[in-house]
Amino acid sequence: MADMMTVRLKVNGVAHEGRCEPRKLLVDFIREDLGLTGTHVGCEHGICGACTIIVNGESARSCIMLAVQADGAELMTVEGLMQDGKLHPLQEAFREHHGLQCGFCTPGMLMTALDFLRTNPSPSDREIREGISAVLCRCTGYQGIVNAVRAAAATLRGGR
């Protein structure tokens, strides 16, 4: 194993350190080295969006980032959404509105929706569809997800 590099980063507020080859994808580092398997690996080329996480406050595909690129970064994964044993309003809304079935795309869907609502707190349905088009879902037909994001937007606007 040539040229192992050290990666220090924060995930969901917790500091982590690991050593990996520079070619290691960030999503694999999160799952294999940090044991945080909530983030899913789908297409591995930036299309399906299942691996979307928050990197320094903005959503990004962790399958097309290298772990070494995240050295010094603050990440948030789906595991960081729940606070004090309480589901995040987005998670509540996805459960309430059938925003998931098999759950494979859900972590990416949630993290994408989180960044989307941060920059567009009062979206139209069209804008929601455009926002979540970043993530592919093969179960729901998207309608439940659109409903969930709309409901979560209302909750988040009202304050948690």
Add this chain to the structure above:
Amino acid sequence: MKPPKFEYHAPRTVDEALALLGRYGGDAKVLAGGQSLMPLLNFRLARPAAPVDLNRIPSLAFIEESVGRVRLGAMTRQRTIEFSPVVAQRLPLLKEATRWVGHLPIRTRGTIGGSIAHADPSAEYPAVLTALEGEVVARGAKGERVIKAADLFQTYLTTTLTPDEILTEVRLPAMAAGAGYALEEFSRRHGDHRHRRGRRARRAALQDGAPGHRRRGARAGAAARRRGDPRARRAGRGRHRGRGPESHRAGRSGFGHPRIGGLPSPPHRSPHEARARASDRSGAWLT
């Protein structure tokens, strides 16, 4: 798939990056936002000895307005451009085009310099650069040179940048206040890349306010029929060739539209509408 083995460098300055490119003698590859190169690495279609990562060079990310033009650092993220007041005011075509680049989590990483240097014929920014007749700055071991859009793109994924050069800056002339514009895009699905290159064409065209110049725009629209050739998007320069059904339709609804007294009605469609159709079109003209 996972990337092949490589050595990794994240220089802090352009000079350091240039030295690394020199050291690898053409076997290194510049890594910008990674939204195109990383998939290529994952598929092992690209096997550089070392990616030279520009993401830790802060001097490459800026948007500056100077007399009659806007300068954008090569590592300026698409998401930054999307929300930039300077871009909104001076380069509304660029702002409009940015909303079409990939998806939200792609634009947070993707950069203007990376998109232009990659020269994917299905990408928006090369079309905007040619339509606005902008230029890029490239730095190499021998110094700096300015390359006009027309002299930059050669063919699919190919520019006149040399392997030891780094695209550092994009310069676009500010659009005239009140200038009309439109962006048109053909794609089975918004935001995808690479899958349907042969069936996609994106174009951006502009024209001056004078009615006499309208034909110039129409010719630019027709020129995009030469799909795949980035030069086809150069406003007012392309030659009329072929009769693709899409461009024919676009010509009628866009430049060729008889409604004057201001703007022709651009066949603009939101990404959402475009996605909802089997044969999409969207448009961007400048009047």
